[in-house]
Amino acid sequence: MPRNRSWSRRTLLRGAGVSMALPWMESLPCFADTTKFPKRFGVLFMGNGVNEDHWGAEGNGADMKLSKTLEPLEPLKHKINVVHGLFQKRATGQGIHPAQTGALLSGAVIQKGAIIKAGITVDQLIANKVGQETAQQSIVLACEQPMTGYHETNFSMAYSSHISWQTPDSPVPNEVYPSLAWDNLFENRGSLRNMSILDRVMDDANSLGRSISANDKAKLDEYLTSVREVEKRVDSMRKSKDSAEDLAKQKNRPVFSMDRPANGLPEDLRDHARLMCDIIAIAFQTDKTRVASLLLARDLSAMYYPFLGVKDGHHSASHDNTSEGYERISRFHLSQLAYLATKLDSMKEGEGSVLDNSCLMFLSNMWIGRKHDNSRLPLVLAGGLGGTLKTGRTLDYIKAGNDNRKLCSLFLSIMDRMGIQADAFGDATTKLENI
Template sequence: MALPWLQSFSALAETTNPVFPKRFAVLFMGNGVNEDHWSSDGSGAGMTLSKTLSPLEPLKHKINVIHGLFQKRATGHGIHPPQTGSLLSGADIRRGAIIRAGTTVDQVVANRMGRDCAQPSIVLACEQPMTGYHETNYSMAYSSHISWQSPDSPVPNEVYPSLAWDNLFENRGNLRNMSVLDRVKDDAAALGRQISSDDKTKLDEYLTSVREVEKRIDRLRGAKDKAEETAKQHNRPVFSMDRPANGLPEDLRDHARLMCDIIAIAFQTDKTRVASLLLARDLSAMYYPFLEVREGHHAASHHNLSDGYERIARFHLSQLAYLATKLDSMPEGNGTVLDNSCLMWLSNMWIGRKHDNTRLPLVLAGGLGGTLKTGRTLSYLEDGDDNRKLCSLFLSIMDRMDVKLDQFGDAETRLQRL
């Protein structure tokens, strides 16, 4: 079990300027937003945010709302899978039985930085992937995965919080039934006697937060085991069952928050520096009774100007706000974990009723170790297609994470004004 940053460690290392790891995460919601309620203007304390972006109001000094970027190779090839399969790679994807996309930006970063961590990346989702083919003759794999480790292989999504947690803390065999904190309590007690009182308080807060998440995970572990037994009795795969029969949390709010909590702990303890979270996939079948929306996500997106779909988009944007706030509450040197991170929230299209992806809704949170100025609205809508490439943004982010490439996807230049 890794520790968060403590001031006492810097003192022992006899350094006053510790170098903190940079982290990168992607949060994805499929099918676009309500464009009437997605806007921002100005910068700093005077920045104004629209209704859908309002969950970010307390964090507006640490975000960048970026308008007008797009993935050109994802346009003009039909709807849904071809609009999603190359979103994070800028690759030309292939129709038919042989899937081919491209290594995504998160995995490029993970391949370069992952050797310094227990896990190169974590790839999470709140919804099971689809199988088969779309009417456009593109595989549904393109709609189900945003992270690809190679052109022909998406990274499997982990949808079960208990399995993501076990993998993070190496819970195997009998260890699954033992609290992580019980395994390290003697070491934690010994450390507590050697560090400053401020660090002792920080350590106690950290251990308490881990235990709180662990208890929520434990409640779900039994549901997953029961689902597997039920599926076996009925001779059907678990993934073909609806929630909560499949062992996933019945309330999507609990599911999304747990996944964000896992990312936060993983970043805080440097278990990994790269993460992705698919909140709702393209062609999502998610339902939102707590938002008083009767239609499923995909059907609702065809009426994306409705109040109900605006609530759906705002709910998913609020997960970015939740994760960013959690990271911002974790001290790291003179700043926070958020200050050393870059969180990117985006969708694969702008207007669901038109399947329009000629511009994409996108927000960044975090300063990436002081390399990324925040508190801004950046618009590229009038800059011309060559100057509003999403892959140019990826090159700029990778530069700041010391991953230098001459080209990525369809871009050879960095994003101006970032």
């Protein structure tokens, strides 16, 4: 490649069948305008509520005090908002579980029976707008396989298994295998699946390294090393998936019907969740997508947590949600938000970071599992969305009145900051005050 190549934000590291956007570098003229960094939106979901005795925050800024479950966010408290009291009204009074989840991100009225009907979700609406500028409109990941069939309330289990919907009658399929998520991200097909992404772009990277400052060269090396580290872990899980598919063929059954880890999913959820977060982080940094969702544990989750010393599965444990064990489960999932936010915050963009140009939202479909109470929802936002979202705050809407604490009003506010103008979304016609 010629050394006098003109680098631009849309000029990528290129190789055989792959391209990677560059991280911010001060010595490249294309990054001189720091007002044009992309804004990103991500959702992390944990089903069945939290331990309400240990979920909360008080105060703002340096004086913000976080509860036990939110402690993993302590180093980032100046870059988060803990939001109390929002709810999805149309998800109340319709029955437990699927009815509480199916329209969580859309505010739609969902339908019982054989024909599913929900609504396009906020992440997909944003993706339809900003996704035109990226290789993928969005990535939709999960750490647990979806369920089939119907709940006793006559709502489809699809509502419990998916939080992202591209049309009212079609949820976006969850990608549960890290290797497939990685391959989709970097368009790995056929023989390319066996070739390192970095090896394919290394000529371009070496050429760039000769034309940038020493500081940027160190930044580029760090960037490439982080991608290589994730790629190696993905490759290990790819081998497990291939072995699972061979076993499924021998047993003449679909691989998704087999229990973890025989189905090729990591036996240890810690490995699975962290790798999915790493994939989102790299997707945001390489500008492969600007919208992502991660279903850490679905509604009615069957996940087990031996590493937390909890014997019951997630759903069963949620029926005793004030227990110490369930608090550990809640804190574990909240810590994935802390991990992803910290990783994004380490990725510099101008005077800020990728996190500063993003909004990550962590939430559940209910508040108290033992009561199936979704009259309010646990919710945390991380990131400043390009300076449009003030952070370091505790926002309390519990006593604001039902019309002033709509989750869809928050979605309208986020959409507005992402450059999407809408008069209404779900059951909301006004943006959330004070956000």
